[in-house]
Amino acid sequence: MTDATTLDIRRAEDRLTTNISWLDSKHSFSFGHHYDPDNTHHGLLLVNNDDTVLPGQGFDTHPHRDMEIVTWVLRGSLVHQDSIGHSGVIYPGLAQRMSAGTGILHSEKNDSWRLPGATGVHAAEHAEPVRFVQMWVVPDESGITPGYEQLEIDDELMRGGLVPVATGIPEHRDHAAIRIHNKYAGLSVARLQPGRPVVLPDAPYLHVFVAQGTAELEGAGILREGDAVRLTGSGGQRVHTDTAAEILVWEMHARIG
Numbered sequence: 001m002t003d004a005t006t007l008d009i010r011r012a013e014d015r016l017t018t019n020i021s022w023l024d025s026k027h028s029f030s031f032g033h034h035y036d037p038d039n040t041h042h043g044l045l046l047v048n049n050d051d052t053v054l055p056g057q058g059f060d061t062h063p064h065r066d067m068e069i070v071t072w073v074l075r076g077s078l079v080h081q082d083s084i085g086h087s088g089v090i091y092p093g094l095a096q097r098m099s100a101g102t103g104i105l106h107s108e109k110n111d112s113w114r115l116p117g118a119t120g121v122h123a124a125e126h127a128e129p130v131r132f133v134q135m136w137v138v139p140d141e142s143g144i145t146p147g148y149e150q151l152e153i154d155d156e157l158m159r160g161g162l163v164p165v166a167t168g169i170p171e172h173r174d175h176a177a178i179r180i181h182n183k184y185a186g187l188s189v190a191r192l193q194p195g196r197p198v199v200l201p202d203a204p205y206l207h208v209f210v211a212q213g214t215a216e217l218e219g220a221g222i223l224r225e226g227d228a229v230r231l232t233g234s235g236g237q238r239v240h241t242d243t244a245a246e247i248l249v250w251e252m253h254a255r256i257g
Helices: 154-158
Strands: 006-010 016-019 023-027 045-053 058-064 068-075 078-082 087-090 094-099 104-110 130-137 147-152 163-167 185-192 203-217 221-224 228-234 238-240 245-252
Touching (some): 094 163, 130 245, 154 185, 185 238
Antiparallel strands (some): 068 094, 068 130, 094 147, 185 245, 203 228
16 A cells, blocks of 8 residues: 555445335435435445345336446346336346436336246245345446446356456456446456455555455455445555455546546
8 A cells, every 4th residue: 555545444334324115225425315515426436325125126217317327236136127128137146237328217126026826835936135236437428328238247256356347447358347438447346255365456546345244454454244445546455354255346547526
């Protein structure tokens, strides 16, 4: 770390929250009616929402514009539908990117189902809450054509290491990752195992979010599920776990404003 490096640790229990009958949403940054002028973004990252949605429920059709929206499912499955004709099911290990561009409508629902005619205790059924992290970054060009991309990345994650999953950074072009429309930002994911640490990339802005489990970040100490660290002028720190953990790391080479 350099003399200019800063680490801002944000604990899970300090996040803003939205709790309604079907949704438990925890916001790392200002979101919706939750507004804190001192907590609007870090680097290019505007939203890092940790959402749990009950079976058969979800977000009805709503609009977005000029935003790159990345969704990463941790448990369960999520149905996506949008106004440009895309629909599909997102599940753990499958990354999804929606470019809102000039404008798009979409909905997201918990993919709960029961096989027709199935009865009794052996009936095939998916009826668990879906938990996912949705992240928004600004594009580096406004007014683009709306778009959608998803990609199965589970195999790469099983090999360990920090894996780019949604990126516009030119140095990541050789990786199997979905593309976002900002050449200064990229999301990588690591499924940490004991004895297999990862090293954070060098970047002016990093956002490290512990999505599952417990990890330890050099210079920050123990981080538990839902904790995040915002780093500036940083890179090279080791992250490891004594049990298992999944971390989401945004590498950003510019900032809003």
